Amino acid sequence: MTTEYKPGDEWDSHYRGYRLQANPDEEIWWQAYQGTDRLFLDPTPEKLVETLLELKHLGGRIRVTEDNDVITRIESSDESYKIVWVGEISLAGEFVPPEDPEFSISVAPESIEAGELWSSVYDGAKYSFASGVDRVWWANPSTSKRHPVQTSIPTDIKTALNRYKPRGGSFRVTPWNDVLTLVDLDKLPSGARVQFNNLPRVVKNLISLRKDRGGVQKIPIYVGKIDQTPLTVGSPPSLTDPVSSGELGFDEWTDSLGTTKATEADNHSVEIANGDSSEKADMKNNSSSGSDSDFDENELPDDDPIDW
Incomplete structure (x- = not known):
C-alpha cells in the first residue's frame, strides 16, 4: 500500500x-x-x-x-x-446480486490451485505480454503506447502464461495479488468440465456475457500469485531514444546492421538461401497457415477487450 x-x-x-x-x-x-x-x-x-x-x-x-x-x-x-x-x-x-442475495459470490475465492477455473469476477489491473513472456507491458488506453513493466514477474507465472497463451495476450492482477487470465477452451487444464459445473450461477452467467457482449469465448483461470507489488512501469519506447549501438561512428554503426546483398533492379529485392527473392518469400509467408513462430507480436490476440 x-x-x-x-x-x-x-x-x-x-x-x-x-x-x-x-x-x-x-x-x-x-x-x-x-x-x-x-x-x-x-x-x-x-x-x-x-x-x-x-x-x-x-x-x-x-x-x-x-x-x-x-x-x-x-x-x-x-x-x-x-x-x-x-x-x-x-x-x-x-x-x-440485489434481486437474489442467496446467489452471492466471494470477492476473493480461497483454496484455489493454479490452473483451476476462477470462481469470481474477472477483473484487476491489466497487463499484456508477448510470445514467450519475455516482454510484459501496460498499454496506455489514451495513447496506445506500451510501457514496459520493470518489476520482475515470477518464473512460475511466466511459465504458466506461456503454456496457456503461447502467442501472448493479457492477464489481470487483483488487489490481493492473484494473477488471472482468459484461456481458450482447447487450452483448459484437465478437469475443467467438472470445475465448470461447480461454478456459481453468477460466474457462469458472467462467462456467457463475455461471449455475447464482447465476443470472447474464453474461460477465466487462476494462474498464481505475485508477491512483489506494485508493478512499476517505465517510459514507452520512442523514436528519439538512443540507438542500440550507442555512440558508434558511421562505419561501426553500419557494420552493426549486418551484411548486405545486391538487389534486383526491377523490384529491389534480394536473393535468399532457397533462391527466392525476398518479395516472393514474403508472399509465401503471407499465404501460409501461420504458426506461433510466424506470429506478429504487434498484433496480439484481442483476448480481453477492456471496454466491452
Whole structure:
C-alpha cells in the first residue's frame, strides 16, 4: 500500500486496477460488461466511499490497484481530467446480486490451485505480454503506447502464461495479488468440465456475457500469485531514444546492421538461401497457415477487450 498520499493528491503512476463504482447513496458495486447488472460489495467500505464523495459529489468509477491503492479520475479547473488518490482498501467480502442475495459470490475465492477455473469476477489491473513472456507491458488506453513493466514477474507465472497463451495476450492482477487470465477452451487444464459445473450461477452467467457482449469465448483461470507489488512501469519506447549501438561512428554503426546483398533492379529485392527473392518469400509467408513462430507480436490476440 502507498502511504505518502493524502486523499485528493495527484496520482503519479499509471491508471489501472479492479473496477468498482459508487453513488451518493454510499453504495458500491461491480458492474457487468456493457450492461446494468450490478453486484454490490458487502460489507460496504463506508470510510472509503465517504472520502470518494468528498472528491466527487456524485460518486463514480474507481480503480483498486494490485497494491490496494484506490484511485479515480476527477475533472480539473481547465475541464481536463486528472488522476487522484482516494485511499486504501483490503478488498474482501462478497458480491451480492440485489434481486437474489442467496446467489452471492466471494470477492476473493480461497483454496484455489493454479490452473483451476476462477470462481469470481474477472477483473484487476491489466497487463499484456508477448510470445514467450519475455516482454510484459501496460498499454496506455489514451495513447496506445506500451510501457514496459520493470518489476520482475515470477518464473512460475511466466511459465504458466506461456503454456496457456503461447502467442501472448493479457492477464489481470487483483488487489490481493492473484494473477488471472482468459484461456481458450482447447487450452483448459484437465478437469475443467467438472470445475465448470461447480461454478456459481453468477460466474457462469458472467462467462456467457463475455461471449455475447464482447465476443470472447474464453474461460477465466487462476494462474498464481505475485508477491512483489506494485508493478512499476517505465517510459514507452520512442523514436528519439538512443540507438542500440550507442555512440558508434558511421562505419561501426553500419557494420552493426549486418551484411548486405545486391538487389534486383526491377523490384529491389534480394536473393535468399532457397533462391527466392525476398518479395516472393514474403508472399509465401503471407499465404501460409501461420504458426506461433510466424506470429506478429504487434498484433496480439484481442483476448480481453477492456471496454466491452
